[in-house]
Amino acid sequence: MGREFIPIFSEWAKQYDETVKGKDEEYREVFLHYPELLANIAEKAGDSVIEFGSGTGNLTLELIRRKKTVFAIEPSAAMRQVAEAKPELSQVTFIDGDMEQFPQINFPIDTIVSSYVFHHLNETEKQRVIKRYKALLSEGGKVIIGDTMFLSPEHKESILRQAIKANHLRLAADLQREYYPLIPDIETYFRANGFTSRFKQINAFVWLVEARGEKE
Template sequence: MVQEKSGDELGLFDKYEETFIKIRDKITGYDIKNVIDFGCGTGNLCGLLSEKINVLGIDKSVEMIQEGKRKYPKMNFIECSILDVSSIKEKADIVVSSYVLHGLNEEEKRKALSNMLLLNDQKRVILIDFMFENMKSKEEYKENLLRNNRPDLWKFIESKNFFIVEELRKYVEENNLKITLEHVVNFTWIAEIYK
């Protein structure tokens, strides 16, 4: 779906590659040495960076890691759940995650975000994921899909756990951190969390 855009009626992966280029540029602009990619899959986001800096990819899928190692031999991988990073001793200057956390429930999302901050001495996290700006915009989107006789698309959205920007901002601020948000396209947002 990501590469061929087939079956992506919601435009979930519009501007996918452009967004990744923007994030890679942002990472290299910080002049850092170590990156951890949470839920890295096959390394699409940070694999190219492994030519210049130390990149550790964390994913629970052995198949994804095997493909990632084939594509990016200089990238390091650990088979691990993003919800339990107790075995990971490495720290990073920045932790990133792309299109992963929307698959978790609210408690798991908070745990994953907490783990991202735990593995990061600088407390800098970049998150690319699916989000609604607020509950009102989510409800309006639902009504629009149902009015257009597309309950199937709404059912798909409901099966995921898209972030609500307002709630993410509140969570971050409650943890005495700052956040900048950028709406990319459709449901895709970039959130940068920092001290």
């Protein structure tokens, strides 16, 4: 369910916003065009949104600025604390939960979003949550994901070798530890659950996925 990574994010919480601004050299390429990615997700989202892994609230803020109704779900208390301290997010309730275990939302939802989160699920969990999200969404609803993913195992291995060669050892360990998906697999998982998906590359690591549920 990805909760095994909470200690990492709890430690990272106070520095996360500096990292996404490119202040950490190892992760600079991973977060290249980060503001544009968040804006793109927010612009594509419908009016009522569940955000999984809301972290320090950066995507939440983009959604709120566009007058969306947002249910922000985040498992790390340290991350929630940073988000709650941001004045523009003072009216947002950040909910304790993760991509699989979260309180029932008694409100029609037309979009589910996440950024830099989906890779915390293993392949079985990815398939399971996509099936569940289809049931949660209104007819024709969307799942929008921004995350690191790869075209093939060879592509992933090439990126890993580049990280090691650059002595970006924390990034290399991250790429080996977590469950970064392959694009063909993600497309298959969505198609199996009645979604049509589109992929757009953001940088050398990150892709934007927009999966729309087919109307019955």
